[in-house]
Amino acid sequence: MTETSVGPLVLLNPGPACTTDRVRAALGRGDWCHREPEFSELLASIRSGLSRVLNVGDTHEAIVVTGSGTSAMEMAVISAVRAGRSILVVRNGVYGDRLAKIAEVNGIAVHSVTSAWTEPADPEAVRAALAEHPDVDAVAVVQHETTTGMINPVGAIGAVAREAGVLLLVDAISATAIEDEGHEDLHADIICGTANKGLHGLPGISFILCSAKGIERIQEVPVRSLYLNADTYLTGQRKGDVPFTPAVQVCFALDEAIKELEERGGVAARVAEYKERAALVRAGFERLGLSILIPEEHRSNSISMIYLPEGITYSELHDALKDEGFVIYAGQGDLAKTFFRVSTMGELPLPVLERFLTSLETSIAKIRAGR
Ligand SMILES: Cc1ncc(COP(=O)(O)O)c(C=O)c1O
Structure with missing residues (x-):
């Protein structure tokens, strides 16, 4: 799997997901x-x-x-x-x-x-x-x-x-x-x-x-x-x-x-891959001070429901990240105003996810600086 297998937009929505x-x-x-x-x-x-x-x-x-x-x-x-x-x-x-x-x-x-x-x-x-x-x-x-x-x-x-x-x-x-x-x-x-x-x-x-x-x-x-x-x-x-x-x-x-x-080793290998991705992005969210709604023991291996950074709306964050090539996902129902979702489903090499975390940090800083 190479970084080039991911298209111009990296989909971090829960399907349709990036493919090879x-x-x-x-x-x-x-x-x-x-x-x-x-x-x-x-x-x-x-x-x-x-x-x-x-x-x-x-x-x-x-x-x-x-x-x-x-x-x-x-x-x-x-x-x-x-x-x-x-x-x-x-x-x-x-x-x-x-x-x-x-x-x-x-x-x-x-x-x-x-x-x-x-x-x-x-x-x-x-x-x-x-x-x-x-x-x-x-x-x-x-x-x-x-x-x-x-x-x-x-x-x-x-x-x-x-x-x-x-x-x-x-x-x-x-x-x-x-x-x-x-x-x-x-x-x-x-x-x-x-x-x-x-x-x-x-x-x-x-x-x-x-x-x-x-x-x-x-x-x-x-x-x-x-x-x-x-x-x-x-x-x-x-x-x-x-x-x-x-x-x-x-x-x-x-x-x-x-x-x-x-x-590629079947489902066992894919589950292990998803766990590795989840660990990587969740450590990044924690570094950025972003909290996840669901307690660790009940979380899936693919989706994180994250509190929006203080004072930043979903559409501001979505648009800033899309400019950087990443599509995040809104919360549903009452959760839409307070949360955003990041899904690590699909073909997402770890370096792409590391790049996403950097873009997340810079996007939050840019939105705040633009006020
Ligand atoms: C758990 C679950 N069930 C059903 C669906 C519905 O799938 P679709 O949107 O492909 O009809 C989804 C879509 O995200 C889902 O996550």
Whole structure:
């Protein structure tokens, strides 16, 4: 990995993330028809590659969909709950709320276990809610709440769900190939992921990974959507077919990103890389007197939610850093006025992050000097 693999703007937003020249070049493999055998081979390579590289090759089958991460979330939610049953959603950020919203708009009854945006979900609260609501068919939880950069104890919540005999659905969209608790540790029945975060592919392709129990469930639920019915995709993809026109060239890029990840030591090596980046930037924030909202023990390996320097607005900081070639990210909801986010997802060599810290320091000084 060289510094030149990063484009003119260094993206420090949580996806779409910077990619390598190799992944970007894969877009140019050519014009292919998705009904030809070469596409079936590509699809098979992506499906087996995803479950293999994410260490669930023996237990989970991948279903690939053209759409952003939310399409995978919607496919998962509508596939997890049988007619007349409900879903229990663990909510402590924007993406937990989105899981609940998806269920609502699809006419699925929702129960919620809610905690503050700064508080990881409590598995015991999930246990109590399951005891209170015997109609629950699945528990849905976000592994890494990108809203704040906080990790939820998904493995422990999964153990509670298993004990109660309900399905576990995990939105691992911003955790895949980044966080310590790997997909194999989650024991989840349906896991949502996307190409353009920790996998370092390009935006436009997402997927769900399903256990045998998850597959049984998606075959049992009523059809709730024409485009996002998981069983239609599963039946077709097992034969090398896709129901609708896929983003063919984005598939090329994902296939290449999976190969690149495996050649570089797989998920274990990538997680170690993310930890190294997080340590580097967080030491830099501390040197600059900038504090992070989430306590260290609950932080993800990729996102830091940082208090804005005193007297400086998000747009001032964003614009000054963009002039230096770095794109930072705003907080969501009530957090927008007080915080900014820095994500170290994607291809980001350590020297680039060191350069970012220098630019952060000079940008803060420049904004203050200009007053
Ligand atoms: C945890 C999580 N879930 C879902 C999504 C939605 O993904 P998309 O914006 O690709 O639809 C995101 C996007 O950042 C996310 O971080």
